[in-house]
Amino acid sequence: MGGGRITTNTTTASNTTPKKVMVVVDPTRESAAALQYSLSHAVIDCDEVILLHVDNPNSWKNAITTFLKRPNGGPANTATPTDNAASDAGGGGPMDVDFLKEMKKVCKVARPELNVRTARVELEGKDKAAMIMAQTKALDIDLLVIGQRRSLSTAILGYKRAGVAKMLDTAEYLIENSNCTCVAVQKKGQNAGYLLNTKTHRNFWLLA
Incomplete structure (x- = not known):
């Protein structure tokens, strides 16, 4: 396990400059x-x-359909579409934005004072990591947070090919190349805490 400390928060807002935090979201457990x-x-x-x-x-x-059909509706206290959103999925159109609305709602319930907004972009020929990096630069983001699903092969095979900085794992690529601090998050059980990866901290364990 990694040592040291990852500092992404402070205890009071009175003497702190507000920061922009971007969370990469999609309808998955990792998000x-x-x-x-x-x-x-x-x-x-x-x-x-x-x-x-x-x-x-x-x-x-297709990912949304799979997500909504998972057994038992997923773990409690996670940012997932509601039953109403799931019932709308069969109609096509409403489901296109519902999970973003639900995640924003989760934010406002948990932290009412936060300024929360959503953004949606299409790949337009770029890969996902490149598009996310472009958005962090355009919006002057201070901290980027992304869910990460790591397997043994991802951990071993994350490398640069042919001199091009392209990692096999999107989160790993953003950690190494983002112009702002990037934190990749893995949830280790409902109450077991988080495993975090940044450019300077690897496999850092944080209790929930």
Whole structure:
């Protein structure tokens, strides 16, 4: 396990410059974990939170369908679509934005003082990591948070090929190349805490 400390929050807002925190979201458990971490550990009330979804028109609707059909509706206290959103999925159109609305609602319930907004962009020929990096620069983001699903192969095979800084894992690429601090989040069980990765801290364990 990594040592040291990852400092992404402060205890008071009175003497702190507000920061912009971008959370990469989609309808997955990993995004729910990233949002939970952000709300509980990475932001204070004066901050602005931007929920960014990168839309891949060719694949993301299939991911939503899979997400909504998972058993038992997922774990409690996670940023997931509501039953009403699930019932709308069969109609096509409403589901396109409902999960973003639900995640924003989760933020406002958990942290009413936060300024929360959503943003949605299409890949437009770029890969996901490049699009996220472009948005962090355009919006002058201070902290980027992304959910991460790491397997043994991802950990071993994350490398640069042919001199091009392109990691096999989107989160790893953003950690190494983002112009702002990037935190990749893995939730380790409902109450077990988080495993965090940044450019300077690897496999850092943080209790929930």
